[in-house]
Amino acid sequence: MIVELGHFALILALVVALAQTVLPLVGAHKGWRGWMAVAEPAATVQFALLLFSFAALTWAFVASDFSVRLVTANSHTDKPMLYKVTGVWGNHEGSMLLWCLILAFFGALAAWFGGNLPDRLKARVLGVQASVGVAFLAFLIFTSNPFLRLVNPPLNGQDLNPLLQDPGLAFHPPFLYIGYVGLSMSFSFAVAALIEGRVDAAWGRWVRPWTLLAWLNLTIGIALGSWWAYYELGWGGFWFWDPVENASFMPWLIAAALLHSAIVVEKREALKSWTILLAILAFGFSLIGAFIVRSGVLTSVHAFANDPERGVYLLIITAIFMGGALTLYAARAGGMQAKGVFSTVSRESALVANNLLLAVATFVVFLGTIWPLVAEMIWDRKLSVGPPFFDAAFTPFMMALxxxxxxxxxxxxxxxxxxxxxxxxxxxxxxxxxxxxxxxxxxxxxxxxxxxxxxxxxxxxxxxxxxxxxxxxxxxxxxxxxxxxxxxxxxxxxxxxxxxxxxxxxxxxxxxxxxVEDIRVAREGETFRVASYDVTLEGVRRVQGPNYISTMAEISLARDGREVARLTPEKRIYPVAGMPTTEAAIDNGVFRDLYVVIGDPQEGGGWAVRTFIKPFANWIWAGAIIMALGGVLSLTDRRYRVAAGVRRPAAPTGGVPAE
Structure with missing residues (x-):
């Protein structure tokens, strides 16, 4: 019954989103305050319905209700409770429901805390935000329904992808989605401003906190994904320029540019058209990321789904919103004339250079990510664009920045x-x-x-x-x-x-x-040297986990005759999923990581062992945490909470009339 109520709430949310789209936008156009006022309660109701729907799906996972097809495909009774809960979004359907929930949450936040926005702008922002919700709710209900039942439920499920059964990746998607979906608010503000024909300093102040919230969550999400890849996949790296990694990195770069560009709008009322374009592109890259992750057109270990048909629907959604927004931009942007004049050497010019570097860097990543697909479609050739290209083409822009x-x-x-x-x-x-x-x-x-x-x-x-x-x-x-x-x-x-x-x-x-990297075959009891460390494979044993069987090695590392670490890397097999995973063992330090991986047994005896000495590895994620902390500090600034709307409304810009 709870599952059916969750499904019903999902359908009702679509109906409410339709009303929230149409009535406020028409009301803002006609000047009908009653219709505009519908936006706020509709946003709250839509969020409440989706929150209940998400809670119903979570209950199905926690209770191991294998009559729900999604639970059967992504859960198991022996799975730890943490991964039963995170299994809700560890799949295509559940992750799209989370996407819709966060989308509605941002709309509700704008309704709750947007009291200082002008009525027409607020109605338009909430209306545009709801239109995005309509598209994704329709996609979810008609192509990816998470509440489908099985006629003959099995006694147990097929388990969650073992790679996702990890704390780092369990919380990685929600942070990324808050970032991805949070950029929809910047998009909604941009489209609302284009409809209204006015961008002023107050608009720059309004759009910045939403962009900042999205950017700092993207920062945390990307850092969590990089950290997970570092310790879970056993390859020893932190970034591979994987298509799905790039799909999250591109919105992060554009959002960083948008943050800096909005400062110029707020302080100097310049770069208006460019800032609007960045707001559209930032969400556009988020939509492209959703397409890459779920269409199967580009192979990735991070991909949620491999369904070209659903990918077509996502491509249509992207084309509609990006095409519509860019068409409106082409019609209106010319009237958004800059007021501020600045010289070549000024903060404005530095921010312009900052934006150009970030935008071109994003284009380089996009080109390298999508080029294999273009080459296959046009020339029927399979190409691989890997780290050497990205390192050579992307790094100079970051150095200049x-x-x-x-x-x-x-x-x-x-x-x-x-x-x-x-x-x-x-x-x-x-x-x-x-x-x-x-x-x-x-x-x-x-x-x-x-x-x-x-x-x-x-x-x-x-x-x-x-x-x-x-x-x-x-x-x-x-x-x-x-x-x-x-x-x-x-x-x-x-x-x-x-x-x-x-x-x-x-x-x-x-x-x-x-x-320093060392790969070799080592026998139990054997000692070998890596850099300044003596590494000894003490032994290998089998360990039974809650829902896996592990081959666990015990490896000691000594320096100058003194033991500095004793590590237990694992090779796990998940019987239900029939899939192996590698669990690296790491002795973390401020200035170095000792990183060991146990591989497969060798025919002539011994085990494959990979040993890494990784200097300053943790500084990578420490820097990301500090960047996110900077975002939090900025977001809590009093100036973001004080009404920009108390300013006297600016006159319409250029030749574009305000309604």
């Missing part, structure tokens, strides 16, 4: 002098060179990756510190410290996020340059 950020952060608006602005940054530049010199001295192999990465990362970190200190003004030390502590959280958020990016740069550079 790292060089620009510290300088751009302290440039004044309108016009500036580079020589004057560089004065507080000379110390940061000198410190960055010192760090690079140390990396060169302590490096092994003579590669430039470590010193260059160290310089860029240190430049970002010390540049962020200089930016923060510069804002304290003149006076004694105690006064400066007091002013630092009283700085707005948005200022703190910016410098923390930039410093986090610098730490990630350092981690990637040092890991890439200094990693």
């Amino acid at each position: 790292a060089l620009l950020l510290p300088l751009g952060s302290i440039l004044p608006w309108k016009r500036a002098s580079v020589s004057k602005v560089m004065r507080p940054l000379w110390a940061a530049l000198a410190a960055a060179f010192v760090v690079a010199a140390l990396a060169w001295v302590f490096g092994t192999g003579g590669t430039l990756i470590a010193p260059v990465g160290a310089f860029l990362g240190a430049w970002l970190v010390f540049g962020a510190a200089a930016d923060l200190w510069l804002r304290t003004g003149r006076g004694d030390l105690s006064g400066k410290i007091g002013r630092v502590l009283r700085l707005p959280r948005a200022d703190w958020g910016r410098v923390v996020a930039h410093a986090g990016l610098g730490i990630t740069f350092i981690g990637i550079a040092f890991l890439t340059a200094w990693q």
Whole structure:
């Protein structure tokens, strides 16, 4: 009965979303306040219905109701409770229900906390947001219904994909979806502004917190996925430029550009058309990501589904929303004339350069991701675009961005002098060179990756510190410290996020340059040397897990005769799914990870053993966490909670009339 009620609530949510789409948009066009007022309660009701529907599906998984086809295909009675719950979104149908729930949640948030928005703009934003909900709810109900029953239920299920039975990947999709779907609010604000024909400083302030919320969740989601790939897949890497990895990375890059561009709209009322375009493209790349993950056109270990027919529906949804939004943009954007004038050397110009670098970098990732599909469709040739292409084509743009950020952060608006602005940054530049010199001295192999990465990362970190200190003004030390502590959280958020990016740069550079890898066949009791460590395969035994059988090795690592770690890597077999997984064992450290993997037994005796020494690996994810913390600090700034709408409404821009 609960499952049927969940299905019924899902259908009702579609009806409510239709009403929320039509009535507020018509009301805003006609000026009918009663029709516009429907948007807020409709958004709340739609969210409540979808929350109940999602809870009903969760109950079916927790109760192991194998009469529900989705539960049978993705659960098992022996599975730990955590993975019964996360199994709800560890599949195509359940993940799409979560997508729709988050979409409705963002609409409800806009209804609850958008009291300072003008009535017409608010009605249009909620109407556009609901239209996206209509498309995905129809897709879910008619092509991917999660509540379908089985006529003859089995006694047990087929289990969840073993790769998904891991804490890192269990929570990775929800964070990504909050990021993906959160960009729908930026899209809704952009389309609403195009319909209204007005973009002003208040609009820039309204759109920033939604974009920031999406960006910081994408940051966490991408970091969780990278961390999972690092320790779960046993290959020792953290990023493979996999199509689904790229599908999450592209919206992250565009959202970062949108955040910086919206600042120019808010502060200087410039770059209006470009910012609107970025808001449309950011959500567009999210839709492209949904298509890649679920269509099966590109193979990935992360893919949820392999169904070209459903992929066609997603492609149609993408074409409708992107085509419609870009058509409206072509018709209206010309009237959104910039008011601010700025010189070549100014903060505005630095932000423009920032946006161009991020946009071109996104295009490079998109081209490398989609090119194999284009080549197969047009020339019937199977091509593979892998890490060498992305590393060579993408890295220069990130290097240029790292060089620009510290300088751009302290440039004044309108016009500036580079020589004057560089004065507080000379110390940061000198410190960055010192760090690079140390990396060169302590490096092994003579590669430039470590010193260059160290310089860029240190430049970002010390540049962020200089930016923060510069804002304290003149006076004694105690006064400066007091002013630092009283700085707005948005200022703190910016410098923390930039410093986090610098730490990630350092981690990637040092890991890439200094990693040591050893692959060999080792017998039980055998000791071998990897870098400065003595590695001993103490023994291998079979272990029975809750829903798997494990081959577990015990490996000790010693340095200078003293044991520093004892690790137990595993090779697991999940009998129900009939699928093996690799569980790497890692001794984490601030400056290095000791990483070991046990492989298959060899015909001549012994076991395949992979050993890695990974310097500064954890700095990669520490930097991502710090970037997300910067986003949280900015999001809690009082200026985001104070009404931008209390400003006097701006006059319509250019020749586009406001309704």
